[in-house]
Amino acid sequence: MVKTGKIYGINGPVVYIKGKTDFQMGEMVYVSEEKLVGEIIGLTSEMTTVQVYEETSGLKPGELVYGTGTAIFVTLAPGILNNIFDGIERPLSKIREKSGAFISRGVSVDSLDTTKKWDVHVTIKPGDYVSGGTVIAEVQETKAILHKSMVPPYISGTVISVVDDGPYTINETIAVIKKDNGEELELTLTQKWPIRTPRPINKRYPASQPLVTGQRILDTLFPIAKGGTAAIPGGFGTGKTMTQHQIAKWANADIIIYIGCGERGNEMTQVLDEFSELVDPRSGNPLMDRTTLIANTSNMPVAAREASIYTGLTLAEYYRDMGYDVAIMADSTSRWAEALRELSGRLEEMPAEEGFPAYLASRLSAFYERAGYMENLNGTEGSVSIIGAVSPQGGDFSEPVTQNTKRFVRCFWGLDKSLAYARHFPAIHWLTSYSEYVNDLADWYNTNVGPDFVNCRNRILAILNKESELMEIVKLIGSDVLPDDQKLILEIARVIRLGFLQQNAFHAEDTCVPLEKQLKMMQLILYLNDKAFEIINLGIPVSVLKENNMFEKIISIKYDVANNELEKFDDYKHEIDDYYASIMARHA
Template sequence: MSTGLIKKIAGPLVIATGMRDADMFDVVRVSDQKLIGEIIEMHGDQASIQVYEETAGLKPGEPVESTGAPMSVELGPGLIGSIYDGIQRPLDDILKAAGSNSLQRGVAVPSLKREAVWDFKPQVAVGDEVTEGDVFGTVQETRAVLHKILVPVGVNGKIKEIKEGSFHVDDAVAVVTLEDGTERELTMMQRWPVRKERPYAKKIPPQTPLVTGQRVVDVFFPIAKGGVAAVPGPFGSGKTVIQHQLAKWADADIIVYIGCGERGNEMTDVLNEFPELKDPKTGNSLMERTVLIANTSDMPVAAREASIYTGITIAEYFRDMGYSVALMADSTSRWAEALREMSGRLEEMPGEEGYPAYLGSRLAQFYERAGQVVALGRDAREGALSVIGAVSPPGGDISEPVSQATLRIVKVFWALDANLAYQRHFPAINWLTSYSLYLDNMGKWFDKNVSDDWMSNRQQMMSILQDESKLNEIVQMVGMDALSPRDRLKMEAARSIREDFLHQNSFDDVDTYTSLRKQYLLEKLVIAYYTESEAALGKNAPLQKLIDLEVREAIGRFKYVPEDQIEDTYKKVEQQLIDEIAAAVKEGD
């Protein structure tokens, strides 16, 4: 174990001498207060350490001690429902240890509760061969999550002993005779370094959409299971609300939510709301399949840099069990600011706008850990890790480095628009500037599993919205009267798409989530209004009569129809549309 002395302190950066025997990325304990830090640069026997706790009051000459191990997370039963800080210290245990509401420095608490007892059920027998990644036991962690206990990476051999019953996470529940004849005790817990990607057998191309129940996402800009998406937008445009909606409704088994450098009151809302949110899949609390990592803007800046690695390592662990995991990082801009601060204190050559030159590669390392994979082990489990990262560009300017570096990596871009947010149009995703590169693959899935005209309907709606954008320029210059009847009808159809289809009320019990079948029927009604009205216009039906059809209100209210009534209501509204169009044509004659 390497020990040294503090030479210099610059905010969260501490420089220590006498650390020649330490390794890069070793975790160290700084000063007599045992503050947690990590070595991020080495020069001879001099180590630069980013300290994950407040460094006020430290003095040169105080001791620094290396633990000889990299920054790692504890993985095992007890993760689900936990609320951690950026370096996986449970906030409730820190509170108990500190005895006050303010976080104390140097508090060392285990990440997984050692006093908790879990019912372990073996899935293998004495004499069975096991390889790394095999499931050798299970624990029913919550009503929603069956925690699969995996053989650690690098362990291959024969089961010599296996137990059944109630144990703590650090109790030995199995003994394996390794290939070299040595024995290894297995517990329900394992550690993994956060900066190292967890291994898998094979990565497979994403073919299935992550269904979110949000119409603008599922129809216009879908994300794949195992895909990556960025949500950039200015203050107040609804980034956090969108991530909350996806956390609640996305078709994922496990949610990992990282509050990285966001405002404390915003994170408090998350911590208060998530336990009260009802999981639509099980009817229980959403926390029964959620892990929260809270690292607010008033916490030490260095821990912000570690928080997204902590979160994604936990997410990879559940992916390896064969689950579909959705990770929300809110926001990567605050993480990049922490990177910039540490880089500045290290006196590295700055890149664009002061960010380090390696900003793009660090972002890529994070996002590339997403994907759909075949996990290690002989049962060929398939798991998926989808990553949705919020980006908070200053002033909403997405030409800044973090947004641009993110855009080069992600395949889905949901551009939030402040103007739409000011108009109370939510989700405020701009349909003209957003995109999804998964569209072709996902389109085949939708055409096969929902309806064979899903993609053609989507294309028709997008064309109407794009035409509306061009027509708006004419209207702003010379007024609505300059448009032909067909163009005015197109403007009305675009308004119907925006207000009836794309606008979604997250506070309405029915409209907050829309099944794929209901999305399809609603898009059919919206398109039917336009195509039928256009045909009626060719038969001399009065334009104003077509604009004022009563059925338009019924189409607008279709999104509030409960799921069990959509088929009957669709037929009624469709028939009403046909009858009213026919009446309009008759009046034109």
């Protein structure tokens, strides 16, 4: 029998049912005859509180609320990739077919195509003992990704029968197992999972290998590990979304989940259009073959915005369980926090700092803690890396969302308004940013890229910090009074900023740079630094060193040396040697 309750009061996306009901906490419900999707978020003997994920205008007291008996869940099966969903995993293409350009209320569509037949290869046989995570069938979901359908967690038993390889829909039976308690259970390509519950794992590993992005300031100065967490805070126009796009295009993750959480509609449209046209540089296939987009624009109901983060996380964990490395781009967690604040206000909860609910920190920690490099139930290894954009109002990093996020992420890429306005992109400031993964990843870098990678990185950062100290003096008394060795530090720092940290996303050679070239560039800049200091120590002024534009030549290396022509770096070293030898000969 379907559980029901009568609407007593309505406050925006929050609906109240008076009296005792049989609903469960966290249960998914349908509100009114329009079947608006909702979730039970409060239960007392006098009142039941429902959070509705759709527009509630037009609802009135007395209408019925219908229970489903299950929590808010996502459907996990082939067809997730190369798809665009709303915040509660409804495909936008199917919604458009039903309701046109605008999402109508109560529109009911299947999360995934239940009529499409997939070419299934069964990987188990009768008599096998299977448990949660065991791969029962493989499907080539896209050209890039082999989908491995698994036994749902917490289920185990002996296989009684399986079907032959061939075309099947996601709801057709693939195998029948006899569970440990004697019950028979039919397994399909589909499983459902509640979005607020992390999927189980065997073991969590410490960070040991980087998520390589091809962006020099990230890979070299402030790296993120596979299974790591990072925040990109920045004011309007500083490049949060563009930085995430670059990571999505070039990172060495197998699968990308992009969550547009409360983004402006025109910006989200641009993302959807761009991603559908992009070519995956690794395979030559469309990038969408290994990407899922979750679009939740700022004019959509706030409750669905709050849920969209968990929807994306659950999809990512599902592919992690197959043994893939997944990167989540959440853009932006500030809009998600604003949805929490609005709902909290409707519920008349006691506000904390700046009106955000007192549980903001615990919600953020629960979100970021679902990242990690894991051993899955089936013995494979996979990772979920979370990169969350933060949009502090007015670029103020002291506001609650940024400050609480800093507590739970180990990588902080602080975007700077002054750099962005000076057209220095990515506008990540080297003085406000940090990464706690550097020591964890040092062995990997030194083994796989070069033995002095981390040492070069530390020297580059030291020069930039020294430049910052000197600029305080320059602002007061000008650069002319500085001694030549300090003038040289400013020159080398300029080479680092323009030639290494600044990167052009629209230049074929500079948009993504392999780690080997990044190391060669650092080594060459530091070689220039060491040679120049030798000459300065002989009493020769900096003005002489700048006569033949050697500094400008090193700055333009990022364009002039192709990513597959690394042997040219030796020619630049010889040129530096020859030039400085000629200077010393002239001043001998």
